[in-house]
Amino acid sequence: MALDSDDIHVATAERIFSDRADLQTVAHDRDGAYRASLWQAVEENGLTIAMVPEEAGGVGLTLEEAFSLLRAAGRHAVSVPLAETMLANWALAAAGLEIREGVLVPLVPAPRGHLAIDAEGRVTGVCPEVPFGREAGAFVALCDGPDGPVIALLDPAACRIEEGTALSYEPLDWVHVEGAPAMASAPAGTAAALPEMAATARANQIAGALERMLDATVQYAQDRRAFERPISKFQAVQHLLARLGEECAAAVAAAGSAADTLSRGETGDALLLEVAAAKVRCGEAAEAASGIAHQVHGAIGITREHALHRLTLNALAWREDYGTEAHWALKLGQLVSAGGADALWPLLASR
Amino acid sequence: MNVALRFDPVRLPDHCQDLRQEVRDFLREQVVQGVYDPTARSHGYEDICRFAKAVSERGWIGMAWPREYGGQERSFLERYVVSEEMLVARAPTRRYFVADRQSGPTLIRYASEPIKQRVLPQIIAGEAMFCIGMSEPNSGSDLFAAQAKATKVDGGWRLNGAKIWTTGAQHADYMIGLFRTSQPTRENRRHGLTSFLVDMHADGIKVSPIEMINGVMEFNEVLFDDVFLPDENVIGEIDGAWKQATSELAYERSGPERFLETFGAMRAFLTAVEGTDDTRLQEGLGRLIAQLHTMRRMSVSVAGMLEAGREPVTEASIVKDLGTVWDQALPKELRTLISLMDYDQYDVQAYRERMDFYTRMAPKLTIQGGTTEILRGIVARGLGLR
Numbered sequence: 001m002a003l004d005s006d007d008i009h010v011a012t013a014e015r016i017f018s019d020r021a022d023l024q025t026v027a028h029d030r031d032g033a034y035r036a037s038l039w040q041a042v043e044e045n046g047l048t049i050a051m052v053p054e055e056a057g058g059v060g061l062t063l064e065e066a067f068s069l070l071r072a073a074g075r076h077a078v079s080v081p082l083a084e085t086m087l088a089n090w091a092l093a094a095a096g097l098e099i100r101e102g103v104l105v106p107l108v109p110a111p112r113g114h115l116a117i118d119a120e121g122r123v124t125g126v127c128p129e130v131p132f133g134r135e136a137g138a139f140v141a142l143c144d145g146p147d148g149p150v151i152a153l154l155d156p157a158a159c160r161i162e163e164g165t166a167l168s169y170e171p172l173d174w175v176h177v178e179g180a181p182a183m184a185s186a187p188a189g190t191a192a193a194l195p196e197m198a199a200t201a202r203a204n205q206i207a208g209a210l211e212r213m214l215d216a217t218v219q220y221a222q223d224r225r226a227f228e229r230p231i232s233k234f235q236a237v238q239h240l241l242a243r244l245g246e247e248c249a250a251a252v253a254a255a256g257s258a259a260d261t262l263s264r265g266e267t268g269d270a271l272l273l274e275v276a277a278a279k280v281r282c283g284e285a286a287e288a289a290s291g292i293a294h295q296v297h298g299a300i301g302i303t304r305e306h307a308l309h310r311l312t313l314n315a316l317a318w319r320e321d322y323g324t325e326a327h328w329a330l331k332l333g334q335l336v337s338a339g340g341a342d343a344l345w346p347l348l349a350s351r
Numbered sequence: 352m353n354v355a356l357r358f359d360p361v362r363l364p365d366h367c368q369d370l371r372q373e374v375r376d377f378l379r380e381q382v383v384q385g386v387y388d389p390t391a392r393s394h395g396y397e398d399i400c401r402f403a404k405a406v407s408e409r410g411w412i413g414m415a416w417p418r419e420y421g422g423q424e425r426s427f428l429e430r431y432v433v434s435e436e437m438l439v440a441r442a443p444t445r446r447y448f449v450a451d452r453q454s455g456p457t458l459i460r461y462a463s464e465p466i467k468q469r470v471l472p473q474i475i476a477g478e479a480m481f482c483i484g485m486s487e488p489n490s491g492s493d494l495f496a497a498q499a500k501a502t503k504v505d506g507g508w509r510l511n512g513a514k515i516w517t518t519g520a521q522h523a524d525y526m527i528g529l530f531r532t533s534q535p536t537r538e539n540r541r542h543g544l545t546s547f548l549v550d551m552h553a554d555g556i557k558v559s560p561i562e563m564i565n566g567v568m569e570f571n572e573v574l575f576d577d578v579f580l581p582d583e584n585v586i587g588e589i590d591g592a593w594k595q596a597t598s599e600l601a602y603e604r605s606g607p608e609r610f611l612e613t614f615g616a617m618r619a620f621l622t623a624v625e626g627t628d629d630t631r632l633q634e635g636l637g638r639l640i641a642q643l644h645t646m647r648r649m650s651v652s653v654a655g656m657l658e659a660g661r662e663p664v665t666e667a668s669i670v671k672d673l674g675t676v677w678d679q680a681l682p683k684e685l686r687t688l689i690s691l692m693d694y695d696q697y698d699v700q701a702y703r704e705r706m707d708f709y710t711r712m713a714p715k716l717t718i719q720g721g722t723t724e725i726l727r728g729i730v731a732r733g734l735g736l737r
Contacts (some may be wrong), residue, residue, distance in 0.1 A: 129573075214356075218734055232736045242730035245356060246669045253358035253652060254645040260360035273644060280641035326634055333637030341621040345439050345614075349371065350364060350645055351651070 006210040009050065009061060010059035012073050016041045017076035023307040025211075030271035039080045043101070047082060051090035052099050054266070058089065063197075066092045067259035074208020074318075077310040079170055081105060081132035083201045086123075087194065088140035094191035095151035097184050105130060106196050107154070107175060109142065111327050116176060117143040117150045122179045130291060131321055133173030134161050138183070142194045145185075149192045152182035168317035193267070196275040200262055203278035205257040206286050209315040210248040213293045216308060217244060221296055237296060244292040254278040257351070269347060276332035283325040286315040356733075358666065360648065361655030367432045374436040377409060385490045387443050392708065393567050394443035396522055403446035403477030412447045413455050413475040419470035426660040431651065435607040439614055445519060452476040453603050454481040458548070461587035461595055466548055470525065483575065484514040484528025484549065485505065491516070491718075492725050494529060495541050495593065499575060501530035503711050507582050508532075510549065510575040520571035520718075523551045533590050541593035546586040553578050564711050600729075603720055605653035605667035610646045610674035612716060613681045617643070619705040623697050636689045639681070646674050661689050665733025672726040675716045682710040 020038040042048060049081040052058020061069070064335065070083050081103050088104030107127040109115045115125035123143055139154040158180035168173035188194070218241055221232035231237050258278035261271055290312035294301050301308030336344055363371075382389055387402055388586075394402075406412055415430045416422025437444050455474050458467055473479035490496035499512025510530060520526065526549040533543040555578040560568040571618075589597045617639065624632050650670050656663040685706055692699050718721045731737055 074444065083388070114525035165711070211356075214734075239724070239727040241734055242672075242727035243737060245730050245734050246673050249356045249358055249666070249669050250645055250673060252356060253360075253649045254641075256358065257360040257645075257648045260362070273640075276637065277641040277644040277648075280638055281645040284642075312662050325638065329637035329641060330630055330634040331637065333633030333635065334466065334639055335637075336473065336621070336640055337624055337627050337633050337636055340625045341618050343622060344640070346616070348640075348647060349439075350368075 007065065007068070008033040008068055009059075009065060009175045012045060013047055013069050013072050014075075016047075017046060017073065017078055021076055021078060021080075023279060023310055026077070027307040027310050028305060032079075035080055038078070039103075042080060042082055048085040048104075049089050049099060051086050052093045055190045056093040057099055058093060061184040062089060062263050063265035064259050067200060067255070067262075070201050071204040071208035071211075071255065071327070074205035074314075076214040077209055077212075077314045079168070079310075079314070081135055083205060084132055087198050087201055088138075090197065091140050091151050091188075091191040091194050092153070094197055095150060095186040095188050097153065097186050100153075102140060103132070103135050105132050105136035105139055106194060106198060107139050107141035108198050108322055110195055111323060113142040115141050115152075117145045117152050117182060119146055121152075121182045121185055122218075123152050123154060123177045123182055123289075125177055126175075126178055127175045129164070129172050129320065130175050132164065132171050133175050134171050139175065141182075142191070143185075143187065145187070147187070149188035151188045151191045151194075152183050152185040153181055155183055158246060166317040166320070168313040170314075170317065172317075172320075184288060193262070193271070195322060196271055199275050199279045199328065200255070200258045201281040202321050203251070203258060203275075204319045206282040206315050206318050207248075209318075210251045210282075210289045212283060213246045213289055213308070213311045213315070214241075214244055216311070217293045217296045218240060224298075231296070240292050240296055243309075244289050244296075246287045247285040251282045251289075254281040254285075261351075269280075269339075272331060272335055273347060274351075276328035279323060279328040280332075283319040286319055290316055356666070356669070358649050358652040361652045363428055363432060363651065367426075367428050370429055371432045371436055373644060374411070374433050375440075377405075378436065378440045378442055381405060381442070382440075383645045389441045392565070393569075394606065399443045399446040399522075399678050399683075400477075402443045405477075405481075406444070406447065407475060407477035412451050412477055413471065413598060416459060416471065416475070420467055421475040422471075428651075429655055431607070431654045435611065438607055438611045441615060442722060446480045446522070447474065447477055449483060449519065450479060450481040450525075451647040452526070452606065454483070456602060457546075457586065457595070457599055459484070459545070463557065463583045463585070466586075469535045471493070471606050473524075479521045479525055480519060482520045482523035482526045482551070482573075483573075484517055484520075484526045485523065486514065486516045487514055488515050488572075492722050493536065494596070495544065497529050497531055497544060499528070499530050501532050501580075502547060503532075504579070507584070508547065510547070510555075510576055510578040510580065514573045514575075515570075516561075516719075517558075517571045517573050518569055519594055520551070520573050521560050525549060526551055526573070529592055544591050544592040545589050546592040546595060547580055548586055549578070550578060550584075553580070555579075558639065563706060600721065601653070601657060601662055601666075601667040603718065604671035604726075605650055605657075605663070607647065607650055607711050609671045609720075610643065610650070610678050612631070613678050613709045613713075616681055616685060616706055616709045623689075623692070623699065625700045627697075630690070631691050632688055635684070639684060642677055646670065646677060650674070663731055668721070668726045668729040668733070670720060672723060676723065679713045679716045682706050682713055686710075 049058040054060035085104045086108045089099045109127045112128045160176040162174040258274040261274040416427045465684045501508045503563040555576040559572040
């Protein structure tokens with residue numbers, strides 16, 4: 001079952017986010033001064049190791065619980081590398097490597113980059129558009145190895161980082177690796193599902209941002225008056241808000257279903273279906289919902305002082321990470337077109 | 352969070368998936384035996400009667416109803432599985448579908464005991480086809496504008512007036528119809544409507560089919576000329592039918608029929624592109640399947656809420672709105688993709704014909720069972736805006 005926000009871990013996380021990174025405060029903070037205190041609280045409370053089993057030194061939440069924690073992070077448009085560090089620690093533990101303190105950033109090169117590790121443990125390749133790349137204390141890279149996928153721990157000092165900026169103004173950097181020696185490495189094992197994990201993380205963050213967008217937009221429509229009544233009383237506005245609610249519901253359902261699938265340890269076609277559906281549908285919902293939210297807000301959300309852009313720009317930027325809608329749609333379409341007309345329904349109905 | 356829209360990732364339990372296999376085997380056998388042709392555009396009356404009997408023998412009509420009326424008290428999720436397998440296999444369920452989905456449950460909840468004892472076993476036997484008498488020539492979405500009248504007479508009621516767009520009325524044995532029994536009050540314009548069980552074989556009923564552009568006769572106009580009904584045919588409270596209406600909607604609106612109506616087009620498309628290496632087609636296909644899968648997961652989630660005894664009216668309206676808008680747009684989306692397909696590489700022609708069939712019928716999807724505009728109003732209410 002999905003968790004309510006009264007779940008203890010989610011509640012703790014929600015409290016940290018609202019205390020340390022209130023949406024409005026963050027929107028006003030040009031220098032990002034809040035980020036150090038937010039990160040400290042996030043790390044001290046074990047959120048960065050939430051996905052790691054207890055026996056590997058983590059908190060041992062189920063993946064479903066951990067993803068609902070990321071949905072909560074999405075509700076606050078949290079802009080520290082929490083999802084990234086969670087995923088990287090999960091991958092380390094899943095590959096049987098030691099988890100680490102500090103900011104970790106996963107390198108998931110597919111679909112537009114490539115990383116390979118040779119028999120001597122040297123990594124070469126490029127990973128484009130890495131969220132928070134420059135902030136990494138270490139990279140956790142999914143590489144092609146001589147005998148299959150490998151998880152390799154890399155020192156950022158041994159890599160060349162080309163800085164860039166995401167739609168949301170967060171760091172989005174290219175990481176070039178030219179024969180850097182891995183500080184540790186191991187066959188990926190279940191960590192080979194890092195791309196699916198990362199895409200599901202982003203889907204859940206988007207779903208959270210949409211929940212908050214819906215809340216904020218409904219509230220605004222009830223407060224804002226025009227033509228001598230709240231604009232929420234106009235049918236045209238009500239229908240826009242209903243559409244926003246529907247897109248939010250679709251995102252929550254799709255992201256939750258993918259999280260549930262990973263939590264059950266499912267693999268193969270079923271996992272691809274669920275993750276692709278989540279990333280595609282949440283991406284589409286992000287676009288539709290952001291448009292409606294800004295429209296109802298009369299576009300004041302594009303001013304710096306209004307917090308709405310924190311939600312909309314992050315939701316839109318998260319579409320780009322770990323495979324866009326088109327990337328995942330293509331993977332799913334390849335699976336289904338190869339399987340033929342008789343295989344589609346049994347796959348859908350297996351859930 | 353002020354607004355909570357929850358769609359938990361409900362999984363169908365193992366016993367449901369076992370049942371699914373039974374249904375698939377049954378349907379395959381029906382096709383082999385020639386009971387129905389899954390490629391036919393529509394099925395004749397004889398065919399739908401024969402099929403209903405066969406389904407009844409398997410115990411799959413009214414399967415979730417109380418045992419005292421002949422049901423088996425199986426779960427709502429089991430019914431869901433049977434229902435979606437029938438849809439995907441294009442099985443001719445017309446004779447019992449409406450009764451099984453909503454008329455039966457309405458009778459169980461509101462009808463008089465003698466009616467329940469008599470009619471529910473007929474439905475379960477596959478021998479009672481139902482239609483729904485709501486829309487009138489001058490009232491559709493606005494149900495409370497209904498003018499067809501029921502007048503109290505000795506021992507019963509007399510019906511006069513007209514219903515229209517009544518699906519399946521030409522073959523139906525019963526209608527659950529909404530009739531005006533008194534005038535609305537100043538305080539409550541919903542007051543004054545009563546729900547009746549109408550025997551469609553009664554004297555004074557005239558049914559005229561309305562032909563659609565694809566040649567199918569699905570809708571009808573039904574005229575009532577002094578039709579007599581005994582008192583026991585009143586369903587629920589006199590003048591208070593509006594209170595009964597909303598709880599039915601969650602059942603009517605969240606089912607798989609709201610996004611699987613054009614599944615045949617998807618299937619035909621897949622047949623045409625099987626094994627393709629054209630990434631444009633693969634990407635387009637993948638996107639549609641991602642959307643379809645998400646809607647089905649939402650629909651199953653609502654089925655889980657119904658099973659848990661909740662009345663997810665808002666959630667069901669969300670599923671129907673997203674589902675029917677998607678279903679309606681599917682032929683358009685597929686058209687974009689087939690325009691990329693070479694005639695010498697793909698069998699586009701056969702597929703095209705199927706797509707045209709759905710394109711012609713698509714406009715009705717966002718009207719029947721609650722229009723887009725009504726649904727969005729309900730969702731807005733769920734968001735606290737009304």
